[in-house]
Amino acid sequence: MSNDINFYVSSQYTLFGIPRCGSGIPILGVPIEDTVSFRPGTRFAPGVIRSWSQYFEFTPTEDLGIDVLNKACDLGDLTLLQGIVNVNMERIRSVVKEVINKWGRVISIGGEHTMSLGVARAVSDSQGSYGIYVHVDAHLDSREEWPVGQSLSHATFVRHIVNSVNPQLLLFLGPRVYDKEEISFVRDLDNSMLLLTRDIKLMESYELRNVIRDSLGSYPGPIHLSIDVDVLDPSIMPGVGNPEGFGLSYGELLRVIRAVLDYGGFRVKAVDLVEYSPPNDPGLMSLPAMARLILDVLNYL
Template sequence: MSLKDGNSTLSTRFMASTDSYDDASVVMVGVPMDFTCSFRPGTRFGPQKIREVSIGIEEYSIYMDRDLTQCSFFDSGDLDLPFGNVDKSLELIGESAEEILCDNKFPLFIGGEHLISVPVIKKVYDKYGSDLIVVQFDAHADLREGYLGCPNSHASAVRRLVDFMPGKNIYQFGIRSGTRDEFEYAKKYTNMYTIDVFEPLSRVIDTIKDKPIYITLDIDVVDPAYVNGTGTPEPGGISSRELLESIHLFKGTNIVGFDIVEVSPPYDQSDRTALLAAKIIRDVIMMTEMR
């Protein structure tokens, strides 16, 4: 099924979504997949919960001085994935990203687990080539070669990117958890900035702002005191305010794709995690039309 048709079973769409794929410059896709989660499952419910709570925030953004109704974006609903079939699911995710990119639209994917980012970024890399910069916000390095013998795991999401793109094009921020081997790997092959986000990003942004940038945002980069609705919470993270300020550093840059992952509603007291995700998505949509 083409993304143009949307998902007829979807009960709620993200606030201010248009009804037309063709007229939209941004296409949102939900990916309800948590097949490789290593601790607590539940992120498959993330996309729909983020949509549901989006009505609880304003369409106007004080940070952007812009209203979401001024933007042309289309929420195509959730992908229909074969439950438990990781390889086929990754294939379908990649096909969806390719459709969006071939139509010269901005891909915005909502997870689901972090592994869903890999086929999307692969298709974005196929389009933009070796100039593409990937910026990862995350508590975890995600640089394991595999997890329990499985190379396709949310614990290996960024390592799988290095299978097809230069590791030095990957910038990792907020990392505060991983194996010793992962941190040693990062020293050699990626650009890793541990624990903090805003300060190191503010130093790096001028060196990457003119290149095509893909942002992959694992919500667990934020401390669980602010966002407890995630499958692998890691104490010692940044505040929700620092994350918002960090995202706003990308205003005026050449963002060509975005995903937000690992929101897990079963653990999300007061929907605070989903609300933060919705607010970030709102502002990213606005940024794409201010480039």
């Protein structure tokens, strides 16, 4: 391992009891929480998921004949400087770049969604260019400022991805709440495609897969899949910082993820799972869905 990984990464437990990283798909905890504007707590997610994962059955939703835990290894949690967002973006960028260079891809568990900017920069650095950003989220995260006067936050970072890594395509899947500024920004982009929650709910599985297949096939570069778990309905995932009603069911989210990973293949260099907030999760009812989501991503990746 390189010096940055050795210096900045550690944890007490490993996820599902999998080995520390030597070979396999690396899983990295990113407990960042610098700009949360509503219900804090996302920084606790990687540790809580790790400690409770020991008690769940390790079974993905679909039986593909794969022992998913044999595919993975645990890097531990990234040590960050709480509240210093720009420094943390550079630390995420540096470490994730090294991880991708060594293992080829990475699954990162947040932490607030701002971390995806650091991951995007790492993908661009490691691959020499940035291809497709896939944003699965209840929100567009494309404001110019939020709160007023703050240019980089969990609600603005997509603009920074656009400006700093120049994606070939931005694919927004599952948004259901936005303001006029955000929706105008997204629709004015020459290289974006938007499927709202209601669109996904109305589409047949083959229609959704065809749209995602055609979108990913239009550009040749690396793919970065970023999943904010608030895309799920709060009845399934109450433990988030910014819950919004009428979200995707778990099965609907799984259709989206499988299509992206099936058609993205080895071009998928990074998957982010963000915004789980244990302090806002009554009875930790969201944890089984979080554990299942990690297993399902491993199953399809």
